[in-house]
Amino acid sequence: MEPIMTTQGLCRDFQTGSETVHALRDINLSIMPGELTLLRGRSGSGKTTLMNLLSTLDRPTAGQIVFNGRDITTLPDRACDEIRRKEIGYIFQSVALISLMSAYENVEFSLRISGYPAKERQQRAEECLNFVGLGKRMNHRPSELSGGEQQRVAIARALSHRPSVIFADEPTAELDTRMGLQVMRILCNLVEQEGVTVVMTSHDPQMGEIADQVITLADGEMIEAFRNENARGGWQR
Numbered sequence: 001m002e003p004i005m006t007t008q009g010l011c012r013d014f015q016t017g018s019e020t021v022h023a024l025r026d027i028n029l030s031i032m033p034g035e036l037t038l039l040r041g042r043s044g045s046g047k048t049t050l051m052n053l054l055s056t057l058d059r060p061t062a063g064q065i066v067f068n069g070r071d072i073t074t075l076p077d078r079a080c081d082e083i084r085r086k087e088i089g090y091i092f093q094s095v096a097l098i099s100l101m102s103a104y105e106n107v108e109f110s111l112r113i114s115g116y117p118a119k120e121r122q123q124r125a126e127e128c129l130n131f132v133g134l135g136k137r138m139n140h141r142p143s144e145l146s147g148g149e150q151q152r153v154a155i156a157r158a159l160s161h162r163p164s165v166i167f168a169d170e171p172t173a174e175l176d177t178r179m180g181l182q183v184m185r186i187l188c189n190l191v192e193q194e195g196v197t198v199v200m201t202s203h204d205p206q207m208g209e210i211a212d213q214v215i216t217l218a219d220g221e222m223i224e225a226f227r228n229e230n231a232r233g234g235w236q237r
């Protein structure tokens with residue numbers, strides 16, 4: 001099988017005053033479709049910088065990213081916008097739902113923005129909220145939901161337009177253990193049942209056991225990449 005995403009010689013420098021921070025150096029990786037890839041490393045190792053590059057939110061200083069067979073590093077901004085709207089889903093650490101909208105409206109609104117056909121929006125929004133176990137709470141506003149439930153709405157929103165990849169930056173960081181596990185279970189189901197590719201960062205060492213591929217960063221370099229043959233099987237135990 002072909003990777004859904006590859007990078008070659010990926011670098012990202014930041015200029016702060018007279019100093020150059022080499023946030024990422026020479027990153028060469030492959031992400032396989034329908035797998036869960038975990039990016040891990042200490043604070044400041046470059047995880048968020050790498051996620052932002054892979055998900056087209058930022059541009060590299062050097063190197064190349066190929067996504068679904070296209071070199072996305074040289075694409076004009078408008079083409080990147082299109083990729084973000086149609087092919088990528090985002091889940092952030094702090095949930096960022098629209099507070100005046102219900103769970104259902106948050107998902108439906110996101111479908112509207114991605115240009116999803118009007119006739120299918122209601123059914124798709126309900127389907128996604130059911131998938132994350134919130135079918136009965138879809139008319140609640142974010143303030144009427146727990147932190148874990150809000151993150152589940154964010155997952156429903158991220159998957160609603162059927163992206164090929166979902167990027168999740170520390171999706172469990174602000175949740176307690178039980179809610180964090182629920183969110184992880186849903187992300188695993190997404191990979192297993194829907195065949196979505198998920199790329200996530202986490203500080204939690206347990207996550208290393210359930211990811212198909214684990215990539216470790218240190219000081220902006222990729223120091224290890226290994227595959228877990230029994231990945232999500234371990235999750236079921």
Ligand SMILES: Nc1ncnc2c1ncn2[C@@H]1O[C@H](COP(=O)(O)OP(=O)(O)OP(=O)(O)O)[C@@H](O)[C@H]1O
Nearest residue numbers: 014015016021023042043044045046047048049050
């Ligand atoms: N916009 C920026 N300007 C200057 N330096 C930056 C910028 N963004 C990130 N950096 C630096 O790049 C390095 C990598 O940062 P990054 O946020 O990617 O790390 P991280 O592994 O995600 O950390 P954390 O786990 O704390 O979120 C750090 O040294 C950081 O200070």
